[in-house]
Amino acid sequence: MIVCVCNALGERQVRAAARSGTPTACPIAAYARLGCKPRCGQCLSHAREIVRAA
Numbered sequence: 001m002i003v004c005v006c007n008a009l010g011e012r013q014v015r016a017a018a019r020s021g022t023p024t025a026c027p028i029a030a031y032a033r034l035g036c037k038p039r040c041g042q043c044l045s046h047a048r049e050i051v052r053a054a
């Protein structure tokens with residue numbers, strides 16, 4: 001399932017990024033690990049839930 005339309009990021013990618021290296025609960029840090037940054041910001045609340053659960 002797509003989490004971030006602007007960056008075409010899926011739930012699995014975001015979860016894996018949150019778990020890689022030092023685990024993070026910050027969606028912006030997880031996006032950075034994928035070489036992306038938030039654009040419109042619409043996805044951040046959902047992305048935050050995913051990284052916190054990860």
Ligand code: FES
Nearest residue numbers: 004006039040043
């Ligand atoms: S949907 Fe993620 S920044 Fe726009």
